[in-house]
Amino acid sequence: MHEPAATIPTTPTRHLAARRRILQTSAVGFGHLAFRALLDAEVLAETAAESGHVANPLAAKPPHLPARARRIVFLFMKGGPSHVDTFDPKPLLDRDHGKPPPFELPKVTFAAQGNLLRSPWKFRRHGQSGLPVSDLFPHVARHVDDLCILRSVHGTNPAHGGALLKLHTGSDQFVRPSMGSWITYGLGTDNENLPAFVTICPTLAHGGVNNWGAAFLPAFCQGTPIGNASTGSAQAAVKHIRNDRLGRAEQRRQLDLIAAMNRDHIATAGAERLLEGRLDSFELAFRMQATMPELQDLSGETAAMQRLYGLDDPITADFGRQCLMARRFLEAGVRFVQVTHSDSEVQWDQHGNLYQGHTKNAAEVDRPIAGFLQDLKARGLLDDTLVLWGGEFGRTPTAQGTDGRDHNPHGFTMWMAGGGVKAGFAYGATDDYGYYAVQDAMHVHDLHATILHLLGLDHTRLTYRHAGRDFRLTDVAGRVAKGILA
């Protein structure tokens, strides 16, 4: 092993580490901080040459591969919607209702399993594709020709917390960067005055912040939460975005004072990068105070548009508002938008009351999602926006109690639409009863690999060195589901 000289050590990793430190520490917040001016040109050039990334860490970066989607929106249904009651019909459940399952159950299940339980909803074929959708989603069903239904997704963890973390970060055991953070790290943002990754009304339970956290990735990669699941979407706001006590003119005057003081301080303390960065960060924050509420203000949308998203109906208004906000963020250049359907219960978690619970939940999201798809399409955004819908797992085809279903991570449905996926297409399959993914099985790692691929990122090349090794969203696994690529 090569030993360092007595003075400045020159290990091969040192320069890389130094550059990484600069990227990590002089990170910007929501947007640009005139980075080129702040970092010395030599380091920038080297960084760019070595990592293929340009120096402003948040600036849009070229993807590894031709991208099919430029941005992504994840409509997250917290609690685990039942696939056998929504997008994955199982006629044998009707036939064998009430009988014991004729297949082996997993070694570890969340709760004791009962007999087979048929779906209380009818499935009908829709659209040109003739894909079946249950009566729970009559509005989404009208867009079935835009959907790419993934019927063979599977994970490993049968508990909410573990499954949420797995779906959002790829790991149910460690704190790892969320997929939105990885995508931000890989692609940067198209609007330097906004966060690259926002999550609207996320749940604070079951992993909480870790589900949109940057972990060891640079701070600028973390998701910016807008409210949380306990706030109605009309009240949702970025923390400390408003000052209720000071007017804008007063704050401007105060900001000018701070800027003058900071310039003096830099003159005596030395032109440190961080000191100058902080000067700019105040200006950016001040601008942000205006731009974020503007984007969230839906009053400028026409009545027809508000109706399209269900803002006229108390049942759909809350989720509709989230979806409409999401569209405005996407349009403004936000790279990753997550919209969470979650309430004071674990929304889709019907261990009992399957019929009432799923009826209510579907009624809240069906119209908004259909409106959202229609709107994206009308604006031409659907071509290069990837829409992802689903929960952290599906539900068992077996009964829990008399009218409930347990967690099922072994085979469930998510769907995609838009950017680069086949439309009016169903991919993969669960077994005859819907318990296990058996055909074109798509593990959560595969889902991540596929999402990254659609965005032009190679999941094996999107790496970050931390604590002595290179990390990936997909760890050591992940296969792109080529069968769904348009």
Add this chain to the structure above:
Amino acid sequence: MMPPHLRSHAGLLIGVAALLTIVPVTSRSAEPDPAALEFFEKRVRPLLVTHCYECHADGETSGGLALDTRSGLLVGGDSGPAIVPGRPDESRIVEAVRYANPDLRMPPQNKLPPEDVATLERWITMGAVDPREDVAAAPAAAPLGMSLEEGTSFWSLRPIARPAVPAVRRADWVRTPIDAFILAALEEAGLEPAPPADRRTLLRRVTFDLTGLPPTPDEVAAFLADDSSDAFDRVVERLLSSSDYGVRWGRHWLDVARYADSNGLDENLAFGHAWRYRDYVVDSFNAGKPYDRFLVEQIAGDLLPDASAETITGTGYLVLGAKVLAEPDREKLTMDTIDEQIDAIGKGLLGMTLGCVRCHDHKFDPLTQADYYGLAAIFKSTRTFADTNTGAIKHWHEHGLATDAEKEAMKKVDEEIAALQKAASSFRSEAMGKLRAAARAKAADYLVACAAFGPDAPLTEVAAIGTPRGLHPYVLHHCRLHLAYHPDDAVFGRWHELAAAGDVAAIDRHYRALFADAEEAWRAAKEADAKATSIADPRLDAARAALHDAAGFLAVPPKPEFAFDPETLAEYHRLEEAARIAESGAPDLPAAMAVGEATVLTEMPIHVRGNHRNHGRSVARGFPRVMLAAHAARSDLPAASSGRLELARWLADPEHPLTSRVFVNRVWRWHFGQGIVGTTDNFGVLGDRPSHPELLDWLARRFTDSGWSIKELHRLVLASSTYRMASSHPDEASADSIDPENRLLWRFPLRRLEAEEIRDALLATTARLERGLGGKTVPLRNRQFVFNHTSVDHTRYDSLRRAIYLPVIRNNLYTLFEQFDFPDPTMPTGSRVETVVAPQALFMLNAPLVMDSAAAWARALIAREGTDADRVHAAYEAAYARPPTEVETTRALAFLRDSAADGTERAWSLLCQGILAANEFIYVR
């Protein structure tokens, strides 16, 4: 021993006979049978190429398995041989393609068609004839990382040297041996050290450094007035003996110990007793506990001959990690928890990424899976979990400190809480029952109303129809959906006909009569037989069942917000809140999060690829081999105990190559903002090399020679000229070109205050800080949910005590902590990052903490005697430990004049906030 494919002769013949094709068994020595070869070429090879080669050929060896050579199959991967020729039922590859074992399914995406499975079975039955050449004999299984020999000569694993203090040219600069090492390197690089910092700067620096607080104007004045030669030394002694020292330096250790007041990860439960560990750490620093003792207590405080509540509390270190509490697989939970402990010890105490070795030998460092499982056996012999659980959530292990009387008293508290919880749930179910009864009484009205709108109607429209008729909008809405979902339900067949015909009156007549008859028949049936479960008339029985089905057409929404009227909802929330507050405020039985001893495992199997269901060879309990060479060989671990005490003592040995090096480097990092080894938690191959290797060893030796005294180490560092340098340099440009990262310390590094310092300085400067040490501060009962499903954040951060006493909630850190780089409390952190992000500015501009502090400060300044200029002077002294310049005074006064229209107090408040938000406040030179 006979090769397996020959041993299995007898069974094979039966199998082969069954195939009606007699294929002679071949061994490698014999010439392969042409028919068998043909079978392989025509059937097996294409199958392998199509389905397996993507991951198991051409150097791709997922799971360590190559399927493109014969030896690859026979030797197999991490899980053992893929085939046993002649025995399909014993061949892993057959088990995998049969898809019967949920943990071993190949190919992972799709089950092979049955005929392909049969082909593989038949081929193996036939003896697995395989003509494929072994491509350039697979590379010998060389260790992935460094060999043991290379490892023991790697810089951080070599015995700690006793380096001589180097000679330097500018000997007058040298106040302590540290300076000689630093200056020698500077001189060699052609650099000059910066001049000494001025006294105000130095005092502000050392006060923040040792206590996390700014110096008071009085302390500044006293130091300026003291012209004795040991004035600074006496400041250091004053600070080291103040209890604020333990608050500051204990917090540093809490970063390494990944301290938190909640579990985070999957289920966020309060660690209601973690504070005892936090206080233990603060007290240990304040008491000057030697580091070796501190370390032994944290690993094995329960096993010491003089074990006490204090030393047992120290083992909270092992229990504090984030755990997947709802993990249903106990064995996985156990191994994941052990992994977390080994990772914490590896990074925190040894600067080694031991966690990397769970699944494979280390790719860079001289650490093997045998090392890992040797340690894992010690922790598997340790109890980190109790046997109890709450539903799916497992309980971590605690050491009870309660007396019998306290336990008795607590029963009453628990009963009171349970009663309040029951009051809320009973109220809810009663109210729901009433709503159901009310809906049943108006069943026909609901069906009539449903004829007035379609299933697509928005709730506003539904409410407009239902409310005037006294119908619940949500029930009515659900009723309409139910009718749409069940067009074939016989009970409602009539409704669909009549509704289509628009005959509302007939709906009313039909269903009013039907339900009345059904209820009457039901009453009669119950009267006749109290145990009756149905009515004889199937038509009426179906109506009765529909009427009483809680999930049927009259289902009441289970969510109280939708079901209850405002008054009922308010009452329900009041009861729920009363129960929650009672629980949050209730005391817990005194206990410490601590480990205990479990059944001793003297050895345990290596887990192949870290998979707890895939066991390899067994290894005995032990310590990483590469670290043994440098100091005394250990004796065998006792059979009667876990071996933790021996592990602790082995770690705390002055000759251990890592323990003292890692710790003195941490202390150096906390004083200077960067370590001698930059990667404080990684002393391995991928970590940084020391900028001053001799100094590191000299400090390590000096530290252990002093009896591992941390305060002695501080004195040594703080007495140096190195520490007292200015943060700017007269020849900055040239120094910067030689050593841009200031690794050689040609000036003192500027640093931003850490999150807690910012918060405490805001309160201290504005005279709002409340003093006092220790005690429970997380406002939750032990194991109470921090976040259940509601996402409502009940944790408050408005306490005015020092920030170390604010709750550390994993998954949802206090905003100020999160934005100002408080470390992720799930992993050991020796070196916090320093970011500049816009949310920090939002916080300084808009957060109530800052606004309130500025307002309080403004009022106090206005109340002072003197002129506005005097007040500005006082503000600068308090915030920056210096008076304002004339320009600054003028600017501040001008700002006050410009803001005069807002009123005096508001103008001052704006100015004060500006002073607190400016760079000078949160940067230390």
